[in-house]
Amino acid sequence: MFDYQGKAEMEGSDKKGSDTRERLIQAAGEIFAQRGFKGATVREISRRANANIAAVNYHFGDKEELYYEVLKNSLSSVIEKYPPDLGVTPESTPEERLHAFIRSLLFRVLDESRPTWHTRLMAREIAEPTAALEQMIENILGPLYGYLTVVVKQLISDKANDELVHNCMFSIMGQCLFYHNARHVISKLYHKKFGPEVIERLSTHIMRFSLGAMKDLGILDTPYTHK
Amino acid sequence: MFDYQGKAEMEGSDKKGSDTRERLIQAAGEIFAQRGFKGATVREISRRANANIAAVNYHFGDKEELYYEVLKNSLSSVIEKYPPDLGVTPESTPEERLHAFIRSLLFRVLDESRPTWHTRLMAREIAEPTAALEQMIENILGPLYGYLTVVVKQLISDKANDELVHNCMFSIMGQCLFYHNARHVISKLYHKKFGPEVIERLSTHIMRFSLGAMKDLGILDTPYTHK
């Protein structure tokens, strides 16, 4: 009765006390992000979570349900870290909102100082959707694009039709996401590392590039001059 | 000597007589692009190629070697379809070269009217590199980026340092590749299809957007006015 052998002490890295279910989600997230759904094995997940092989099926039913649970966890984590209003005040100008949007997106996608598997897992789901993409669009991408739509519409006059709005949105999103999608190639070709200060400069570049572009297109609503 | 049975006729769906090795590469390309290296099975590949299960190992040694062969085939195919000089004349202006570059890249990435697995396979390799990425950079991506570097340098004054040149390059590449990387999301959110005329308009948008941006940055070398 006192031979309690500390079922959850010092497992793996450092933390204690975490429930098996939680550890499984954490471990599965890392491994799914790294190897994909097919490439990840229940055995490796269980091993990293210091859990038994049967734990996955006991707690989640099967591997696929675990994947959905991991993705759901990833979504809510991203939502709370990056809420739809991205830390701008109601008095912020559209230009400030755009810069905040770009900055936030870049950091979300490039910052390697914190666990990066949420981003990589979502990128994987975007590139090769499973049934879970619907959820992701509804909870994350839809609102994100909706927010950007508002910002862009505030920046360009109402002469702009939907196609132009969308094109500008995609031009902005594309510039940001490129650094994530092509990170291995960039790293090999230019030996570039994305520390916080580099990300900061990148966000400034993309904002100027995009604002300049929209201004030159003659559709910028409020005259903008970068310093 | 005259019983040549047309080994390369209509090898698309069901015909026989095409060399087994070629059919395996074709089938493997499609399936690797669709399911990834892990997800693709030699049984499905063999079935689609109308070949025996042992054919892969007989002709290529193992599955991995087949993958490299497929990728190599994909590279050379892309090279001959889109040579480094992208159909511009020596007299072309830098603006024309940029437009041609963007147009070519967009069509390469979005045109669904021709077999699309080359693009998807390369995108997969870029997102999650295997040992084959080196080859790909050396033969395709390196020259491509090099070409764009020259074009961008011709467009912006020599006041521009390398960082600015790279940033502009990435802004251009990012805009183009976004439509491929996010195609499923775009399709679900905006029900957009990428026919040739849409791609044409996209390429015009990206060119104007980028030229406008660079002009507004005050670094455009030759004054450019879009009509």
Added chain:
DNA sequence: GTATGATTAAAACATTTGTTTGAATCAGTC
């Protein structure tokens, strides 16, 4: 302490998957 329900553990199961084997078939040459 005992009973109960939840959780964990070790082993085994069934299927899939890459690969190999050995015989059969084909193409070309004498």
Added chain:
DNA sequence: GACTGATTCAAACAAATGTTTTAATCATAC
């Protein structure tokens, strides 16, 4: 036709993998 080397075929093998099973262990309430 017979020989030869290349190719195809059906079958089997060995390893990996998701899942299940059955017993042990834990937490908790009585």
